[in-house]
Amino acid sequence: MSTPRITLLRGDITQQNVDAIVNAANSSLLGGGGVDGAIHRAGGPEILEACRALRASHYGRGLATGEAVATTAGRLPARWVIHTVGPVYSRDEDRSALLAACHTNSLHVADTLGAKTVAFPAISTGIFSWPIADAARIAIATVRAATTDVDEVRFVLFDTSAYEAFQHAAQQ
Template sequence: MSQPRITLARGDITKQDVDAIVNAANSSLLGGGGVDGAIHRAGGPEILEACRALRASHYGRGLSTGQAVATTAGRLPARWVIHTVGPVYSRDEDRSALLAACHTNSLEVADTLGATTVAFPAISTGIFGWPIADAARIAVATVSAATTAVEEVRFVLFDDSAYETFVQATQQ
């Protein structure tokens, strides 16, 4: 176990050829918008079925913020989807530890699966409103400090601006 190598990619997380992709899920685990919706659409009904099974067993009330759990990746190139619920950004309350926990807990789940390559989106930066520069700083610092069997963490950014922001975060 050691620290993973961090790489960056600009593109679509659903097309990444990695062992696991991380889904910025909503707490219901039943799909939604943004990255969550894209993963459910591209992965097909198998992911939703697996999420419904999780809701019926261990996560009747949904997944708590910062937690992570894995399902099949359905029709995606990845083997697994690791679902994590990011925090909603607040100017009045520091929720940085919850955002860091999304990354730490996702890597722990990846370790239990035996995944060596994991792709992350920019968790909480969409509808949850987290400022991208701060989210990038937290994500990169958390992953850089992690001790894991994951060899590569790839941050997959949807647009040039987010990509450049993560480039800057990796250089700090």
């Protein structure tokens, strides 16, 4: 176990040829908007079927914030999707540990799968309103501090401002 190599890319996470793609899921695990919707659309009904099976077994009330669980990747080029629920940003409550847990727990799930390459989006920065610079700082620091069998973590950022925020965080 060691610290993974970090790669930053601007692009579409659903196109990544990696072992596992991390989904910024909602707690229902049944699809949604943003990254979650894109992954479900591109991966096809196999992902939704696997998520429904999880809901019918261990996750009847959904997936808790900061936790992670894996399913098939369906029609995506990846082998697995690791679903994690990011925290909603709050000005009144520090939820940084929950955002860090999304990354740590996703890497732990990747280790149990034997995944060597994992692609992450900018978790919680869409509808959950986490400021991109802070999310980037937390994500990069958490992955740098992780001990994992994953060789490469790719942060796949949808737009230029997210890419630049992660690039800045990576240079710190």
